[in-house]
Amino acid sequence: MPKKQSTSAQRAREAARQGAKYTQALRSHAGTAASVREDDRFGGHEFEYEQATDLFRCTECRVYEVTARDTDRPIRPCAGLAGYGGDTERVYLLLTENPALPYSHVAALAGHIRGTGIGRAPRFSCRDGRLLAESAPSVVADLARRVALLTFTVDGREVPAVSSVDQLTAEAGRAIIAENRAAYVAEYGEPT
Numbered sequence: 001m002p003k004k005q006s007t008s009a010q011r012a013r014e015a016a017r018q019g020a021k022y023t024q025a026l027r028s029h030a031g032t033a034a035s036v037r038e039d040d041r042f043g044g045h046e047f048e049y050e051q052a053t054d055l056f057r058c059t060e061c062r063v064y065e066v067t068a069r070d071t072d073r074p075i076r077p078c079a080g081l082a083g084y085g086g087d088t089e090r091v092y093l094l095l096t097e098n099p100a101l102p103y104s105h106v107a108a109l110a111g112h113i114r115g116t117g118i119g120r121a122p123r124f125s126c127r128d129g130r131l132l133a134e135s136a137p138s139v140v141a142d143l144a145r146r147v148a149l150l151t152f153t154v155d156g157r158e159v160p161a162v163s164s165v166d167q168l169t170a171e172a173g174r175a176i177i178a179e180n181r182a183a184y185v186a187e188y189g190e191p192t
């Protein structure tokens, strides 16, 4: 019987079968920063286990890991959401929740952003009433406009969801994710 290998990939694969995030598990085993997307060997993809096919598939661009790696060169970079139109550049919007809201609507806000198809809230994007939304340069203005118009109904009144929308470069956005992640780790320890 061959000796069972215990590579980080296999451990992560096993973690994924137990419901954890495959790419994140691999990144944490490899000791790399989860916030560094394009610079890691996953090409910015967020692969998760798909039960129906027993394969790993990117939650963003929907490509299968085996397909993305089917090349002599490094892994094909993630094209992101379909709404990004194949644009692999990233920009961010820093959104400040409207302080007039009686309680945080940040989860609903993140859901609305995802629902536009042209933005998403990455992991560790939320802290202290602020939400970082990732988008692509070609569609970020549209996303900013839509978020600025978004309202929540509170006691029968329409209340704006956000009090400010600031556009950030990819670098500035990733720096905020890294800060948020560090704050999370300081409070709760390394994420699993």
Ligand SMILES: [Zn+2]
Binding pocket: 044, 045, 046, 058, 059, 060, 061, 062, 063, 077, 078, 079, 080
């Ligand atoms: Zn992808």
